[in-house]
Amino acid sequence: MKGKKLLEKLADYLSLDQRNQRKKREKIREVLKQLREKEHQLKARIEREQDEEKRLQLTRELDIxxxxxxxxxxxxxxLQQE
Structure with a gap:
């Protein structure tokens, strides 16, 4: 193991709260990555869509x-500032 990982492991053992915060941040990052990918997919679908009503619905979904x-x-x- 490298030094950085060892320090992170030590910090986890010393502070349960920090470990929970780190897990929460990692989970949020995963969700944000998934949302970004879906956003790109929706943009592509909007460009390909011919029906104006369907395009408007997809645009609303994209905005949300x-x-x-x-x-x-x-x-x-x-969370990172805390």
Whole structure:
């Protein structure tokens, strides 16, 4: 194991709260990554869609997904400052 990993392991043992915070941050990062991928997929679907009504619905979904991702990024920033 490298030094950085050993230090992280030691910090985990010393502080249960830090470990829980780290797990929470990692989980949020995973969700944000999934949201970003879905956002890219939706953008591609919007470009390919011919039906204007369906395109409008997909655009609304994209707006909602983007708002959720923005909130997640803000939450992650807050957790990193603590």
């Amino acid at each position: 997904m983007h708002a959720q991702r923005t909130k997640g990024v803000e939450m992650l920033k807050q």
